[in-house]
Amino acid sequence: MTIFDESGESILYKILLVDPNSDSSETMLHMLDWNQAGFCIHTTADNITDALYHVDNPAHILVLINIKRLQSFGLQLCGLIRQKSRIPIILIGGGQDFNLARQALHYQVNDYLTDPVQSSELLDCLGRFRRNLDASLEDAVKAPQPHCQNSIIDMVKKYVQEELHQNISLKKISEALHFNCAYLGQKFKSEEQISFNEYLLQQRMEKAKHLLESTEMRIYEISREVGYSETDWFYKKFKEYTGTSANEYRKQTLITA
Structure with a gap:
């Protein structure tokens, strides 16, 4: 099922991309046809402060974190996000490290795509989110908690x-x-x-x-x-x-x- 706005246009779910490297951010922007997938990268953040600030924007429906660039601080960011929001999180670019995956589960990360990330793999991941979001928009409503x-x-x-x-x-x-x-x-x-x-x-x-x-x-x-x-x-x-x-x-x- 596809959700449409009042003008009859299909809704594009807005993504917050967190990546401290401008080159890899640019690569992500051109990795696939985001509109066709039903999403758009609405905001990019290159540091933890900005990421936490933009998480509070109710327009964002999903956070995409380049764990390869942020390394261990990417998981710490997940923990900080989870103190204030239930927004879905996807980690991309991580290694096939059991300990890393275990920590990601601890922070209730919704998906974890290892490096090198393939466009088809990311598209499949987004497709699953799209179906869930279309079926129940209220599942993505965030519940702000005290500041972190x-x-x-x-x-x-x-x-x-x-x-x-x-x-x-x-x-x-x-x-x-x-x-x-x-x-x-x-x-x-x-x-x-x-x-x-x-x-x-x-x-x-x-x-x-x-x-x-x-x-x-x-x-x-x-x-x-x-x-x-x-x-x-x-x-x-x-x-x-x-x-x-x-x-x-x-x-x-x-x-x-």
């Missing part, structure tokens, strides 16, 4: 915890998450009441304290474990943070143990 900005900050904090031994910067994280660096910094401080750099220093020093208290690791090993390649710089930052040297801190914990 805290989840974005959780992603930043999770990144810090996992990469604490590396050279971390807000710029690097914002690029990885496809966020504006200044926006992300302001959002972090607003939510956490502390700047990102202060938070990062806090996490490094607290882990260093824990390692000094609970392990026999050498100071230079702890320095590298918490992201400082220069031990002298670690000594300086640790003393500024705790008021005592790393060696003295370890001695004090041994005395009070």
